[in-house]
Amino acid sequence: MLSTQYKEHFSDYRSWDQLDHAQDWLLFEDNIGESLSIDETCLSSGEVYTFLTNKAGKGRKGTLVAVVKGTKAEDVIQVLKKIDLSKRNTVKEITLDLSSSMMRIARSVFPKALITNDRFHVQKLYYDALDDMRIAYRWMARDKENEEIKEAKSKGKEYIPFRYSNGDTRKQLLARAKFILTKHKTKWTETQKGRAQIIFEHYPTLKKAYDLAMKLTDI
Template identity: 55%
Template sequence: MDNTPVSCRQLASYFHLDGKQLQEQYKEHISHFHQWEQREHASDWMRFPQNVGQELSIDETALSNGELYTILTNKAAKGRKGALVAMVRGTQAEDIITVLEGIPQTARAKVREVTLDMAKAVRGCFPKACRVIDRFHVQKLAYEAVQELRIKYRWQALDEENQRLEQAKRSRQRFDAEVLSNGDTLKQLLARSRYLLFKHRSRWSASQKERADMLFYRYPLLGRAYDLAMELGQIFTYCKSKQQAFKRLAIWYNEVEASGIDSFRTVARSVQNHYEHILNFFNNRSTNASAESFNAKVKAFRATFRGVRDTTFFLFRLANIYA
Protein backbone atom coordinates (compact mmCIF):
# COMPACT_ATOMS: atom_id res chain seq x y z
CA MET A 1 0.00 0.00 0.00
CA ASP A 2 1.34 3.45 -0.94
CA ASN A 3 1.58 5.74 2.10
CA THR A 4 2.86 8.80 0.21
CA PRO A 5 1.16 11.94 1.62
CA VAL A 6 -1.19 13.78 -0.75
CA SER A 7 -1.86 17.50 -0.41
CA CYS A 8 -5.36 18.95 -0.37
CA ARG A 9 -4.63 20.74 -3.64
CA GLN A 10 -3.62 17.47 -5.32
CA LEU A 11 -6.75 15.76 -4.01
CA ALA A 12 -8.93 18.67 -5.07
CA SER A 13 -7.45 18.63 -8.57
CA TYR A 14 -8.28 14.93 -8.90
CA PHE A 15 -11.95 15.50 -7.95
CA HIS A 16 -12.22 18.90 -9.73
CA LEU A 17 -12.72 20.86 -6.51
CA ASP A 18 -11.40 24.19 -5.24
CA GLY A 19 -8.04 23.25 -3.71
CA LYS A 20 -7.71 26.32 -1.51
CA GLN A 21 -11.19 25.90 -0.09
CA LEU A 22 -10.68 22.19 0.57
CA GLN A 23 -7.43 22.95 2.39
CA GLU A 24 -9.16 25.52 4.60
CA GLN A 25 -12.04 23.11 5.32
CA TYR A 26 -9.59 20.36 6.23
CA LYS A 27 -7.63 22.60 8.60
CA GLU A 28 -10.60 24.28 10.29
CA HIS A 29 -13.18 21.46 10.48
CA ILE A 30 -12.10 18.00 9.27
CA SER A 31 -8.66 17.52 10.79
CA HIS A 32 -9.37 18.26 14.51
CA PHE A 33 -6.33 20.54 14.39
CA HIS A 34 -7.84 22.99 16.88
CA GLN A 35 -8.47 20.18 19.40
CA TRP A 36 -4.88 18.89 19.16
CA GLU A 37 -3.46 18.75 22.67
CA GLN A 38 0.06 19.80 21.57
CA ARG A 39 -1.03 22.70 19.35
CA GLU A 40 -0.05 25.47 21.78
CA HIS A 41 3.61 24.43 22.02
CA ALA A 42 4.10 22.36 18.85
CA SER A 43 6.16 25.02 17.07
CA ASP A 44 8.64 24.85 19.99
CA TRP A 45 8.44 21.14 20.85
CA MET A 46 6.41 17.98 20.46
CA ARG A 47 6.71 14.86 22.59
CA PHE A 48 5.26 11.35 22.16
CA PRO A 49 6.42 9.16 25.09
CA GLN A 50 4.42 6.16 23.86
CA ASN A 51 6.82 5.82 20.91
CA VAL A 52 9.99 5.36 22.99
CA GLY A 53 11.82 2.15 22.09
CA GLN A 54 15.07 0.45 23.02
CA GLU A 55 17.00 1.97 20.10
CA LEU A 56 16.69 5.66 19.24
CA SER A 57 18.30 8.08 16.78
CA ILE A 58 18.68 11.82 17.10
CA ASP A 59 19.46 14.27 14.29
CA GLU A 60 18.47 17.68 12.97
CA THR A 61 16.63 18.90 9.88
CA ALA A 62 15.45 22.21 8.44
CA LEU A 63 11.74 22.90 7.89
CA SER A 64 11.76 26.31 6.20
CA ASN A 65 14.00 29.36 5.93
CA GLY A 66 16.84 27.41 7.53
CA GLU A 67 14.87 26.90 10.78
CA LEU A 68 16.42 23.82 12.39
CA TYR A 69 14.55 21.20 14.42
CA THR A 70 16.11 18.36 16.39
CA ILE A 71 14.23 15.08 15.89
CA LEU A 72 14.32 11.96 18.09
CA THR A 73 13.05 8.80 16.38
CA ASN A 74 12.45 5.17 17.26
CA LYS A 75 14.45 2.85 14.98
CA ALA A 76 12.03 -0.05 15.45
CA ALA A 77 9.25 1.86 13.66
CA LYS A 78 11.38 1.98 10.49
CA GLY A 79 10.19 5.46 9.51
CA ARG A 80 6.49 4.62 9.77
CA LYS A 81 3.74 5.20 12.35
CA GLY A 82 5.28 5.43 15.81
CA ALA A 83 8.67 6.62 14.59
CA LEU A 84 8.50 10.16 15.97
CA VAL A 85 9.38 10.37 19.68
CA ALA A 86 10.15 14.08 20.06
CA MET A 87 10.82 17.18 17.98
CA VAL A 88 12.43 20.34 19.38
CA ARG A 89 13.00 23.67 17.68
CA GLY A 90 16.69 24.52 17.53
CA THR A 91 19.81 22.61 18.46
CA GLN A 92 20.54 23.96 21.95
CA ALA A 93 21.42 21.09 24.28
CA GLU A 94 19.57 22.68 27.23
CA ASP A 95 16.29 22.94 25.28
CA ILE A 96 16.57 19.38 23.97
CA ILE A 97 17.35 17.93 27.40
CA THR A 98 14.45 19.84 29.00
CA VAL A 99 11.96 18.35 26.54
CA LEU A 100 13.38 14.83 26.73
CA GLU A 101 13.35 14.86 30.51
CA GLY A 102 9.59 15.38 30.26
CA ILE A 103 9.33 11.78 29.05
CA PRO A 104 8.51 9.52 32.03
CA GLN A 105 11.56 8.03 33.74
CA THR A 106 10.26 4.47 33.24
CA ALA A 107 10.12 5.00 29.46
CA ARG A 108 13.58 6.58 29.30
CA ALA A 109 15.06 3.77 31.41
CA LYS A 110 14.20 1.14 28.80
CA VAL A 111 16.33 2.85 26.10
CA ARG A 112 19.48 0.79 25.47
CA GLU A 113 21.14 2.72 22.63
CA VAL A 114 21.03 6.22 21.13
CA THR A 115 22.85 7.07 17.89
CA LEU A 116 23.74 10.73 17.38
CA ASP A 117 26.34 13.09 15.96
CA MET A 118 29.10 14.82 17.91
CA ALA A 119 27.05 17.97 18.49
CA LYS A 120 24.14 16.38 20.34
CA ALA A 121 24.04 16.18 24.12
CA VAL A 122 21.57 13.73 25.68
CA ARG A 123 23.69 12.87 28.70
CA GLY A 124 21.49 11.87 31.61
CA CYS A 125 18.27 11.77 29.58
CA PHE A 126 18.58 8.02 28.99
CA PRO A 127 20.51 6.70 32.00
CA LYS A 128 20.86 3.11 30.78
CA ALA A 129 21.54 3.90 27.14
CA CYS A 130 24.81 3.49 25.29
CA ARG A 131 25.58 6.60 23.23
CA VAL A 132 26.93 5.90 19.74
CA ILE A 133 28.40 8.69 17.63
CA ASP A 134 27.48 8.05 14.01
CA ARG A 135 30.45 6.86 11.94
CA PHE A 136 29.32 8.85 8.90
CA HIS A 137 29.44 12.12 10.83
CA VAL A 138 33.01 11.28 11.84
CA GLN A 139 33.96 10.45 8.25
CA LYS A 140 32.24 13.63 7.07
CA LEU A 141 34.65 15.67 9.20
CA ALA A 142 37.59 14.01 7.43
CA TYR A 143 36.07 14.64 3.98
CA GLU A 144 35.50 18.29 4.88
CA ALA A 145 39.15 18.58 5.93
CA VAL A 146 40.21 17.29 2.49
CA GLN A 147 37.89 19.74 0.75
CA GLU A 148 39.19 22.61 2.87
CA LEU A 149 42.71 21.91 1.60
CA ARG A 150 41.50 21.60 -2.01
CA ILE A 151 39.67 24.93 -1.78
CA LYS A 152 42.75 26.57 -0.27
CA TYR A 153 44.86 25.43 -3.24
CA ARG A 154 42.14 26.53 -5.68
CA TRP A 155 42.12 30.07 -4.29
CA GLN A 156 45.90 30.11 -4.56
CA ALA A 157 45.69 29.00 -8.20
CA LEU A 158 43.09 31.69 -8.95
CA ASP A 159 45.21 34.34 -7.28
CA GLU A 160 48.36 33.30 -9.15
CA GLU A 161 46.50 33.26 -12.48
CA ASN A 162 45.07 36.73 -11.84
CA GLN A 163 48.52 38.06 -10.99
CA ARG A 164 50.02 36.62 -14.21
CA LEU A 165 47.10 38.02 -16.22
CA GLU A 166 47.62 41.50 -14.78
CA GLN A 167 51.35 41.27 -15.44
CA ALA A 168 50.68 40.23 -19.05
CA LYS A 169 48.35 43.21 -19.51
CA ARG A 170 50.94 45.62 -18.15
CA SER A 171 53.62 44.25 -20.47
CA ARG A 172 51.11 44.05 -23.36
CA GLN A 173 51.74 40.38 -23.87
CA ARG A 174 49.31 37.59 -24.56
CA PHE A 175 48.39 35.47 -21.56
CA ASP A 176 47.88 31.73 -22.01
CA ALA A 177 47.00 29.68 -18.95
CA GLU A 178 48.78 26.37 -18.58
CA VAL A 179 46.70 23.51 -20.01
CA LEU A 180 47.33 20.02 -18.64
CA SER A 181 47.32 16.84 -20.69
CA ASN A 182 43.65 16.12 -19.91
CA GLY A 183 42.57 19.59 -21.09
CA ASP A 184 42.16 21.15 -17.62
CA THR A 185 43.81 24.33 -16.49
CA LEU A 186 45.17 24.25 -12.94
CA LYS A 187 42.12 25.97 -11.46
CA GLN A 188 39.82 23.65 -13.41
CA LEU A 189 41.76 20.64 -12.15
CA LEU A 190 41.15 21.72 -8.57
CA ALA A 191 37.48 22.56 -9.18
CA ARG A 192 36.71 19.33 -11.07
CA SER A 193 38.41 17.13 -8.49
CA ARG A 194 35.80 17.84 -5.84
CA TYR A 195 33.70 14.69 -6.20
CA LEU A 196 36.50 12.19 -6.78
CA LEU A 197 37.93 13.13 -3.37
CA PHE A 198 34.79 11.67 -1.73
CA LYS A 199 35.23 8.32 -3.49
CA HIS A 200 37.57 5.41 -2.89
CA ARG A 201 40.20 4.83 -5.58
CA SER A 202 38.50 1.59 -6.62
CA ARG A 203 35.40 3.56 -7.67
CA TRP A 204 37.16 6.16 -9.81
CA SER A 205 36.44 6.25 -13.54
CA ALA A 206 39.37 6.35 -15.98
CA SER A 207 39.11 10.15 -16.34
CA GLN A 208 38.89 10.61 -12.57
CA LYS A 209 41.99 8.45 -12.06
CA GLU A 210 43.88 10.54 -14.62
CA ARG A 211 42.76 13.76 -12.93
CA ALA A 212 43.65 12.43 -9.46
CA ASP A 213 47.15 11.45 -10.60
CA MET A 214 47.76 14.99 -11.87
CA LEU A 215 46.23 16.52 -8.76
CA PHE A 216 48.30 14.51 -6.29
CA TYR A 217 51.48 15.03 -8.34
CA ARG A 218 50.97 18.81 -8.20
CA TYR A 219 49.71 18.83 -4.60
CA PRO A 220 51.20 15.87 -2.69
CA LEU A 221 49.84 17.18 0.63
CA LEU A 222 46.32 16.93 -0.80
CA GLY A 223 47.06 13.34 -1.75
CA ARG A 224 48.16 12.65 1.83
CA ALA A 225 44.96 14.24 3.17
CA TYR A 226 42.89 12.04 0.85
CA ASP A 227 44.71 8.93 2.09
CA LEU A 228 44.07 9.90 5.72
CA ALA A 229 40.34 10.32 5.04
CA MET A 230 40.14 6.93 3.33
CA GLU A 231 42.11 5.24 6.15
CA LEU A 232 39.64 6.57 8.72
CA GLY A 233 36.74 5.09 6.74
CA GLN A 234 38.49 1.74 6.48
CA ILE A 235 38.76 1.53 10.27
CA PHE A 236 34.96 1.47 10.50
CA THR A 237 34.62 -0.88 7.54
CA TYR A 238 37.17 -3.57 8.41
CA CYS A 239 37.70 -3.55 12.17
CA LYS A 240 35.66 -6.16 14.01
CA SER A 241 36.09 -5.08 17.64
CA LYS A 242 36.61 -2.03 19.83
CA GLN A 243 40.13 -3.16 20.73
CA GLN A 244 41.18 -3.52 17.11
CA ALA A 245 39.60 -0.18 16.17
CA PHE A 246 41.23 1.57 19.14
CA LYS A 247 44.69 0.43 17.99
CA ARG A 248 44.01 1.50 14.40
CA LEU A 249 42.71 4.90 15.56
CA ALA A 250 45.89 5.42 17.61
CA ILE A 251 48.02 4.67 14.54
CA TRP A 252 45.84 6.97 12.42
CA TYR A 253 46.17 9.74 15.02
CA ASN A 254 49.98 9.48 14.88
CA GLU A 255 49.89 9.66 11.08
CA VAL A 256 47.78 12.82 11.27
CA GLU A 257 50.26 14.43 13.65
CA ALA A 258 53.13 13.52 11.32
CA SER A 259 51.30 14.90 8.26
CA GLY A 260 51.28 18.46 9.58
CA ILE A 261 47.86 19.18 8.02
CA ASP A 262 46.11 21.62 10.37
CA SER A 263 42.55 20.74 9.35
CA PHE A 264 43.21 17.05 10.03
CA ARG A 265 44.70 17.84 13.39
CA THR A 266 41.35 19.43 14.26
CA VAL A 267 39.56 16.27 13.10
CA ALA A 268 41.95 14.12 15.16
CA ARG A 269 41.30 16.20 18.29
CA SER A 270 37.54 15.81 17.80
CA VAL A 271 37.96 12.04 17.44
CA GLN A 272 40.18 11.94 20.53
CA ASN A 273 37.65 13.89 22.60
CA HIS A 274 34.77 11.58 21.64
CA TYR A 275 36.56 8.28 21.02
CA GLU A 276 34.61 6.31 23.67
CA HIS A 277 31.26 7.03 21.99
CA ILE A 278 32.77 6.61 18.53
CA LEU A 279 34.07 3.16 19.45
CA ASN A 280 30.59 2.17 20.70
CA PHE A 281 29.79 1.73 17.00
CA PHE A 282 31.57 -1.62 17.19
CA ASN A 283 29.09 -2.97 19.76
CA ASN A 284 26.28 -3.42 17.23
CA ARG A 285 27.64 -1.47 14.23
CA SER A 286 24.77 0.98 14.68
CA THR A 287 24.55 4.15 12.59
CA ASN A 288 22.25 7.14 12.28
CA ALA A 289 20.97 6.01 8.88
CA SER A 290 17.39 5.68 10.16
CA ALA A 291 17.44 9.32 11.32
CA GLU A 292 18.80 10.48 7.96
CA SER A 293 16.06 8.47 6.24
CA PHE A 294 13.41 10.07 8.44
CA ASN A 295 14.81 13.53 7.66
CA ALA A 296 14.44 12.71 3.96
CA LYS A 297 10.79 11.79 4.57
CA VAL A 298 10.21 15.13 6.32
CA LYS A 299 11.77 17.02 3.42
CA ALA A 300 9.70 15.04 0.89
CA PHE A 301 6.57 15.78 2.94
CA ARG A 302 7.49 19.47 2.94
CA ALA A 303 8.02 19.40 -0.84
CA THR A 304 4.60 17.79 -1.35
CA PHE A 305 2.99 20.82 0.27
CA ARG A 306 5.35 23.26 -1.49
CA GLY A 307 6.97 24.53 1.65
CA VAL A 308 5.83 25.36 5.17
CA ARG A 309 3.53 28.35 5.55
CA ASP A 310 1.88 27.39 8.85
CA THR A 311 4.53 25.61 10.91
CA THR A 312 2.15 24.41 13.62
CA PHE A 313 -0.30 22.90 11.13
CA PHE A 314 2.56 21.28 9.22
CA LEU A 315 3.81 19.69 12.44
CA PHE A 316 0.28 18.52 13.23
CA ARG A 317 0.11 16.68 9.90
CA LEU A 318 3.60 15.30 10.45
CA ALA A 319 2.59 14.00 13.88
CA ASN A 320 -0.54 12.37 12.45
CA ILE A 321 1.54 10.34 10.03
CA TYR A 322 4.66 9.49 12.04
CA ALA A 323 3.60 9.72 15.70
Protein backbone atom coordinates (compact mmCIF):
# COMPACT_ATOMS: atom_id res chain seq x y z
CA MET A 1 0.00 0.00 0.00
CA LEU A 2 1.17 3.52 -0.78
CA SER A 3 2.67 5.45 2.14
CA THR A 4 0.24 7.90 3.75
CA GLN A 5 2.80 10.71 3.43
CA TYR A 6 0.90 12.02 0.39
CA LYS A 7 -2.57 11.65 1.92
CA GLU A 8 -3.13 15.40 2.28
CA HIS A 9 -2.88 15.73 -1.51
CA PHE A 10 -5.84 13.36 -1.92
CA SER A 11 -8.18 14.73 0.77
CA ASP A 12 -11.10 14.69 -1.67
CA TYR A 13 -10.95 10.88 -1.81
CA ARG A 14 -12.28 8.77 1.04
CA SER A 15 -9.87 5.90 0.36
CA TRP A 16 -6.87 5.06 -1.77
CA ASP A 17 -9.04 2.57 -3.68
CA GLN A 18 -11.31 5.39 -4.81
CA LEU A 19 -8.32 7.21 -6.28
CA ASP A 20 -7.83 4.25 -8.63
CA HIS A 21 -11.22 4.96 -10.20
CA ALA A 22 -11.30 8.74 -9.95
CA GLN A 23 -9.14 9.68 -12.92
CA ASP A 24 -6.00 8.59 -14.70
CA TRP A 25 -3.76 11.40 -13.54
CA LEU A 26 -3.36 14.33 -11.16
CA LEU A 27 -0.97 17.29 -11.39
CA PHE A 28 0.36 19.63 -8.70
CA GLU A 29 2.68 21.61 -10.94
CA ASP A 30 3.24 24.36 -8.38
CA ASN A 31 5.15 21.77 -6.36
CA ILE A 32 7.83 21.36 -9.04
CA GLY A 33 11.39 22.04 -7.90
CA GLU A 34 14.98 21.79 -9.06
CA SER A 35 15.46 18.24 -7.81
CA LEU A 36 12.82 15.59 -8.52
CA SER A 37 12.36 11.83 -8.19
CA ILE A 38 10.24 9.57 -10.40
CA ASP A 39 9.23 6.02 -9.53
CA GLU A 40 6.36 3.58 -9.67
CA THR A 41 4.35 2.21 -6.78
CA CYS A 42 1.11 0.34 -6.10
CA LEU A 43 -2.02 1.64 -4.40
CA SER A 44 -3.98 -0.63 -2.08
CA SER A 45 -5.94 -2.15 -4.98
CA GLY A 46 -2.78 -3.32 -6.74
CA GLU A 47 -2.96 -0.74 -9.52
CA VAL A 48 0.45 0.62 -10.50
CA TYR A 49 0.99 4.38 -10.66
CA THR A 50 3.93 6.57 -11.64
CA PHE A 51 4.77 9.23 -9.04
CA LEU A 52 6.80 12.38 -9.60
CA THR A 53 7.94 14.04 -6.38
CA ASN A 54 9.93 17.06 -5.26
CA LYS A 55 12.85 16.05 -3.00
CA ALA A 56 12.71 19.38 -1.19
CA GLY A 57 9.26 18.46 0.14
CA LYS A 58 10.76 15.58 2.17
CA GLY A 59 7.44 13.73 2.12
CA ARG A 60 5.45 16.63 3.53
CA LYS A 61 3.02 19.04 1.87
CA GLY A 62 4.42 20.21 -1.45
CA THR A 63 6.16 16.92 -2.19
CA LEU A 64 3.85 15.48 -4.85
CA VAL A 65 4.18 16.92 -8.36
CA ALA A 66 2.23 14.35 -10.38
CA VAL A 67 0.67 10.91 -10.27
CA VAL A 68 -0.20 9.01 -13.45
CA LYS A 69 -1.97 5.69 -13.69
CA GLY A 70 0.31 3.05 -15.20
CA THR A 71 3.96 3.15 -16.23
CA LYS A 72 3.70 3.32 -20.02
CA ALA A 73 6.19 5.98 -21.08
CA GLU A 74 3.93 7.53 -23.74
CA ASP A 75 1.06 8.01 -21.29
CA VAL A 76 3.22 9.49 -18.55
CA ILE A 77 5.00 11.83 -20.98
CA GLN A 78 1.69 13.09 -22.33
CA VAL A 79 0.50 14.03 -18.85
CA LEU A 80 3.75 15.56 -17.59
CA LYS A 81 4.06 17.70 -20.71
CA LYS A 82 0.91 19.48 -19.55
CA ILE A 83 3.28 21.27 -17.17
CA ASP A 84 4.54 24.45 -18.81
CA LEU A 85 7.93 23.96 -20.50
CA SER A 86 9.40 26.95 -18.68
CA LYS A 87 8.71 25.18 -15.36
CA ARG A 88 10.03 21.86 -16.63
CA ASN A 89 13.25 23.54 -17.74
CA THR A 90 13.92 24.68 -14.17
CA VAL A 91 14.47 21.05 -13.12
CA LYS A 92 18.20 20.46 -12.69
CA GLU A 93 18.17 16.83 -11.56
CA ILE A 94 15.82 13.87 -11.65
CA THR A 95 16.51 10.63 -9.78
CA LEU A 96 15.11 7.32 -11.03
CA ASP A 97 15.68 3.59 -11.05
CA LEU A 98 17.37 1.74 -13.91
CA SER A 99 14.12 1.37 -15.87
CA SER A 100 14.41 2.28 -19.55
CA SER A 101 10.82 3.55 -19.41
CA MET A 102 11.59 6.00 -16.59
CA MET A 103 14.75 7.07 -18.40
CA ARG A 104 12.74 7.84 -21.52
CA ILE A 105 10.19 9.87 -19.53
CA ALA A 106 12.91 11.89 -17.81
CA ARG A 107 14.80 12.69 -21.02
CA SER A 108 11.64 13.71 -22.87
CA VAL A 109 9.94 15.79 -20.18
CA PHE A 110 12.94 17.37 -18.46
CA PRO A 111 15.49 17.95 -21.24
CA LYS A 112 17.79 20.14 -19.10
CA ALA A 113 17.88 17.86 -16.06
CA LEU A 114 20.78 15.69 -15.03
CA ILE A 115 19.57 12.07 -14.77
CA THR A 116 20.77 10.24 -11.66
CA ASN A 117 20.33 6.52 -11.08
CA ASP A 118 19.05 5.76 -7.60
CA ARG A 119 21.88 4.35 -5.50
CA PHE A 120 19.75 1.61 -3.97
CA HIS A 121 19.06 0.12 -7.40
CA VAL A 122 22.75 0.30 -8.31
CA GLN A 123 23.65 -1.47 -5.06
CA LYS A 124 21.00 -4.12 -5.69
CA LEU A 125 22.48 -4.88 -9.11
CA TYR A 126 25.89 -5.43 -7.55
CA TYR A 127 24.59 -7.60 -4.72
CA ASP A 128 22.56 -9.67 -7.20
CA ALA A 129 25.74 -10.29 -9.21
CA LEU A 130 27.59 -11.26 -6.02
CA ASP A 131 24.83 -13.72 -5.14
CA ASP A 132 24.99 -15.21 -8.65
CA MET A 133 28.67 -15.97 -7.98
CA ARG A 134 27.77 -17.64 -4.68
CA ILE A 135 25.10 -19.77 -6.34
CA ALA A 136 27.51 -20.84 -9.10
CA TYR A 137 30.01 -22.01 -6.48
CA ARG A 138 27.23 -23.84 -4.65
CA TRP A 139 26.32 -25.75 -7.81
CA MET A 140 29.99 -26.69 -8.18
CA ALA A 141 30.01 -27.89 -4.56
CA ARG A 142 26.91 -29.96 -5.20
CA ASP A 143 28.49 -31.58 -8.27
CA LYS A 144 31.65 -32.38 -6.32
CA GLU A 145 29.61 -33.93 -3.54
CA ASN A 146 27.66 -36.05 -6.04
CA GLU A 147 30.94 -37.30 -7.50
CA GLU A 148 32.19 -38.21 -4.02
CA ILE A 149 28.94 -40.03 -3.23
CA LYS A 150 29.21 -41.96 -6.48
CA GLU A 151 32.84 -42.86 -5.80
CA ALA A 152 32.07 -44.00 -2.24
CA LYS A 153 29.18 -46.13 -3.51
CA SER A 154 31.36 -47.75 -6.17
CA LYS A 155 33.85 -48.76 -3.45
CA GLY A 156 31.10 -49.97 -1.12
CA LYS A 157 31.96 -47.36 1.48
CA GLU A 158 29.78 -45.12 3.58
CA TYR A 159 29.83 -41.56 2.29
CA ILE A 160 31.06 -39.05 4.85
CA PRO A 161 30.80 -35.48 3.57
CA PHE A 162 33.71 -33.07 3.87
CA ARG A 163 33.25 -30.51 6.63
CA TYR A 164 35.02 -27.26 7.34
CA SER A 165 36.36 -26.34 10.78
CA ASN A 166 33.00 -24.83 11.80
CA GLY A 167 31.12 -28.02 10.92
CA ASP A 168 29.59 -26.80 7.63
CA THR A 169 29.63 -29.02 4.57
CA ARG A 170 30.59 -27.36 1.27
CA LYS A 171 26.94 -26.86 0.33
CA GLN A 172 25.98 -25.61 3.78
CA LEU A 173 28.85 -23.11 3.82
CA LEU A 174 27.79 -21.59 0.50
CA ALA A 175 24.09 -21.64 1.39
CA ARG A 176 24.76 -19.79 4.65
CA ALA A 177 27.14 -17.41 2.89
CA LYS A 178 24.11 -15.59 1.49
CA PHE A 179 23.40 -13.98 4.87
CA ILE A 180 27.03 -12.89 5.14
CA LEU A 181 27.54 -11.51 1.65
CA THR A 182 24.43 -9.33 1.83
CA LYS A 183 25.43 -7.72 5.15
CA HIS A 184 28.04 -5.09 5.92
CA LYS A 185 30.88 -6.75 7.83
CA THR A 186 30.25 -4.46 10.79
CA LYS A 187 26.90 -6.21 11.27
CA TRP A 188 28.21 -9.78 11.30
CA THR A 189 27.75 -11.90 14.42
CA GLU A 190 30.77 -13.74 15.86
CA THR A 191 29.60 -16.95 14.17
CA GLN A 192 29.25 -15.15 10.85
CA LYS A 193 32.73 -13.65 11.21
CA GLY A 194 34.15 -17.15 11.59
CA ARG A 195 32.17 -18.44 8.63
CA ALA A 196 33.24 -15.45 6.50
CA GLN A 197 36.89 -16.21 7.21
CA ILE A 198 36.41 -19.76 5.93
CA ILE A 199 34.44 -18.61 2.88
CA PHE A 200 37.01 -16.03 1.84
CA GLU A 201 39.91 -18.40 2.45
CA HIS A 202 38.48 -21.03 0.10
CA TYR A 203 36.74 -18.67 -2.34
CA PRO A 204 39.04 -15.65 -2.81
CA THR A 205 37.01 -14.42 -5.79
CA LEU A 206 34.00 -14.00 -3.50
CA LYS A 207 36.17 -11.99 -1.10
CA LYS A 208 37.33 -9.70 -3.89
CA ALA A 209 33.74 -9.15 -5.07
CA TYR A 210 32.50 -8.61 -1.50
CA ASP A 211 35.23 -6.07 -0.77
CA LEU A 212 34.21 -4.12 -3.88
CA ALA A 213 30.58 -4.23 -2.74
CA MET A 214 31.59 -2.79 0.63
CA LYS A 215 33.48 0.05 -1.05
CA LEU A 216 30.37 0.86 -3.06
CA THR A 217 28.20 0.73 0.08
CA ASP A 218 30.60 2.96 2.00
CA ILE A 219 30.43 5.56 -0.77
